[in-house]
Amino acid sequence: MALIKPRSRRGGGRPTIADVARKAGVGAITVSRALREPERVSQDLRRQIQAAVDELGYVPDPNARALASARAEVFGVLVPSLTNNVFAEVVRGIYDSLSDSPFRIQLGNTHYSGLEEERLLQVFGSQRPAALIVAGIDQTPTSRKLLENAGCPVVQVMETGPDPVDMLVGFSHFDGGRTATEHLIEAGYRRIGFIGARMDPRSQRRLAGYRAAMEKAGLFDPRLVTTTPVLSSVPLGRELFRDALAKMPTLDGVFCNNDDIALGVLFECRRASIDVPKTIGIVGFNDLDMMQVAFPSITSIRTYRYEIGRRAVAMALAAIAGDRPQQRIVDLGFELMRRESTAR
Amino acid sequence: MALIKPRSRRGGGRPTIADVARKAGVGAITVSRALREPERVSQDLRRQIQAAVDELGYVPDPNARALASARAEVFGVLVPSLTNNVFAEVVRGIYDSLSDSPFRIQLGNTHYSGLEEERLLQVFGSQRPAALIVAGIDQTPTSRKLLENAGCPVVQVMETGPDPVDMLVGFSHFDGGRTATEHLIEAGYRRIGFIGARMDPRSQRRLAGYRAAMEKAGLFDPRLVTTTPVLSSVPLGRELFRDALAKMPTLDGVFCNNDDIALGVLFECRRASIDVPKTIGIVGFNDLDMMQVAFPSITSIRTYRYEIGRRAVAMALAAIAGDRPQQRIVDLGFELMRRESTAR
DNA sequence: CCACGTCATGGTAGCGCTACCATTTTCCCT
DNA sequence: AGGGAAAATGGTAGCGCTACCATGACGTGG
Known part of the structure; x- marks a missing residue:
């Protein structure tokens, strides 16, 4: 019988929160707090913990985090095409707005198919995302139900209309x-x-x-x-x-x-x-x-595709933070650019 | 409608593997197996379990799965731009090749920045992805080390060269x-x-x-x-x-x-x-x-951007399945298309 | 001087799933 | 028929983290 338990069967020996806690001489939960709500931990411990984190190269495991808190730091994004420049711009706006937040992005391509959209919503929903951003307002009844029951803010983009699932950014x-x-x-x-x-x-x-x-x-x-x-x-x-x-x-x-x-x-x-x-x-x-x-x-x-992406994220983040925007429907409009091709 | 109601920790609504097991009258582990390696479970139980899954609308929690198996069913994909049609095509190839696999895709935009690439590799790596696909061969030393230690297949794409981290698909x-x-x-x-x-x-x-x-x-x-x-x-x-x-x-x-x-x-x-x-x-x-x-x-x-994406996935999937391709470097070449703009 | 709120910190108990065995059953052999 | 291997199934113990509550150290007012 091996008296020394070999370091965990899985996980290539990456440092865990317990390792950091041991090194910093505090409890694991305090490390967790120092990382997520620094203001609730005293200056001293915060410094100690940061030092231990840096020394060990600790990076929190998002899977464990998601499991324990029943909420993944993921934005689900559903678009009908990846190569269509229009949606690429929306996605770029979303990425840029999210790049210094802790949220990751899960991108889905529906290929303009309602069925595929349902499948992806099912998959995305199973991860308990922090928010969902979907293109269009013409979801199937099943998809719409999935969105309503997602238990997170939902932003529909690229259109405007009277009856969004939750929030809506786009134009007519x-x-x-x-x-x-x-x-x-x-x-x-x-x-x-x-x-x-x-x-x-x-x-x-x-x-x-x-x-x-x-x-x-x-x-x-x-x-x-x-x-x-x-x-x-x-x-x-x-x-x-x-x-x-x-x-x-x-x-x-x-x-x-x-x-x-x-x-x-x-x-x-x-x-x-x-x-x-x-x-x-x-x-x-x-x-x-x-x-x-x-x-x-x-x-x-x-x-204004890029701006639509940015607004969608801003609204979702606000909703996550608890303050539901007073304006659930945002119409960003459009502009007619008159050029030579119609100048006669 | 309170969309962000915190899920109660206990019995939080969605069915779990234990619910399915109870309903099907089997052990939880058998349900897990029936879902992941159906051939190891008898016909009878398989049917019973499937019925229970359908009835309850059970969807496995990918976070719990990733935590328990120390491996997320995620492909990390890093490209320098989302709007550049060239990379959009590569990404489309990747998506299409992965669409009927259980793997999800985590897309990262490096904005042509080596530093941003390092940051994203850090984030992606923390999720223990099943594979990583990154554009280019000019990673910083830090990034290269992160790739080498990722503990998963790595495919560099869009170029060719003598010394890939792991595998390489592209052209000169x-x-x-x-x-x-x-x-x-x-x-x-x-x-x-x-x-x-x-x-x-x-x-x-x-x-x-x-x-x-x-x-x-x-x-x-x-x-x-x-x-x-x-x-x-x-x-x-x-x-x-x-x-x-x-x-x-x-x-x-x-x-x-x-x-x-x-x-x-x-x-x-x-x-x-x-x-x-x-x-x-x-x-x-x-x-x-x-x-x-x-x-x-x-x-x-x-x-051949789309094909590069497809090949990258094929190689990664092969590596995951255990058979390392004999050809680690694939050169898909290019073709000169002669047209009117140079026909004099 | 004591009740009582507030702050900082820690312990415990899971989150939902799967790795690692242990156990039972089935099916061949000789 | 008996023995042994293989197949089928289950139990247990975590994966790494955080929600929930407990604890003790303060300060504050009566």
Whole structure:
């Protein structure tokens, strides 16, 4: 029989809170407190403990912490795409806002699928996250229930609406679509097409805004609308524009679902020697930075993705701290950036 | 609605493995086994346990699991940027490869900072991840040590080289830069500039490849090189190109650090009525899909970012399963895509 | 001088799960 | 049939940390 118990079966001998406590000559719980609520521990002990921590290179085990406190220092973030620049910007805002907090980030990619979203919410929920940030407001009933029962602050982002699960930061895609279309109409375009890829709920709302504006002006014609469920890309924009033109040769303007599509349209116009903005006017959506540099520069609806990410975190942190913001719904709006592509 | 009600420590709502065990009339450990190694449990019990799990809606607590087994089912992924399409693609490959595994993903953004990388490795390491995937091979000595002592498979991605910490998947940026430059030289360009933003180690290597090709042809001139540490973007490409042209008006070609820069250069050429490819030839790097649609289409070095992510996961999973791949270093190469922007 | 609140600290008992055995059952052999 | 190995199942003891309560040392007011 070995009298000396070999150091723990698992864990590569990393120092634990007990090691720190022993070295500092205090109880383990005091170390725990010194790390989490320093003001509740006397100066002296705090210094001693810090010294022991530094010397041993102690880093708390987040798993043990989460288990003991029934709360993980994790933000769950669910977005429908990782490569779409729009969501990448939101995620970047979230990361930047969280970088000097103790919170880690668990990122999930729903691939625009409600089922996948349910699965991920299930997985994320099982970790007892500190907060959840999810894109959109069109969750399935199951997902919505999971969010309601998550037992943590929930922030829905990228949209606005009357009935969030908890909190909501974004803007109105319907208004954005309408504003873009009205701008084209005011600029004198009449046969204005809508070109949209990846018709997710947000794109649908932009389309609805387009339609409202067109109908109001007595210009709507269903043949002006060209959509596809395929994932958006610049090459796809080119193809959809060709289709639209084949279907409706008298087209004199296009409102694009997003900037990738708009760029594809622009390139095709140049290639086919179609004058922009004289023959065709183009409006994009999101205002990626390349829009202002393109030749001709492209009119677009500027949205504040990065800021949405930052606000979402700020609201979640406030809720965690206990002060529920008075404003549960924040509309960050958008701005129409008028450029050469609609200046005729 | 009190969303943040603290969970009571006892019987805090969610079913535990003990609840399932009781309902199924078996021991807790058997439930644990049925979930993790079904083949070690008899058909009968497996069915009973599954029924109990379904009925109770039991989801294992990953924190408790990680604590007990000293191993979290988490892949730590470190990239220098979230919005850079290149890394977004790698991350997407990683996500897709991991989506039907039990592994979650912990994403970290180093912002191209070695210090931030060290900090994140510290944080990630404290969770005892199942594997680590990090971008690049230029870690600080501290980071490298942290990786070596992580106690899990480590895959460095996006580059190739002789001495990985553990495993490595990527391609040679030096060769890519050289190939791009040689292509311009062969096409008859002589005063070929290098334009580069955010000169991270990979960009430096592309520049070195450019320089090697230029020197070999007797064409190198330091005034042909224009770089900046600023983050890359399309507008920046336009500005850098103007600078380069002001510095060296006889410029007749440019090899760009990446496709964003190349696109900015192209737009500026169009705007300034500089003929591409006759007056100026342009080559990008990465071959984003818009390159082939641009007008004129832009020559670029195609790289396999998504595949790099997938391979990295495959190698890590193999290592976790115990069979270390015989090939620790995988070079996925690149391909020169010749297009209109250099066809003169 | 004592009751009583307040502060600083510590002890104990888990959090939900799995590693490590121990035990029982089954199934071959000879 | 008996013996032994393998398969199936269970019990116990933590993993590293924190919630909860206990303790003792103060100060304060009556």
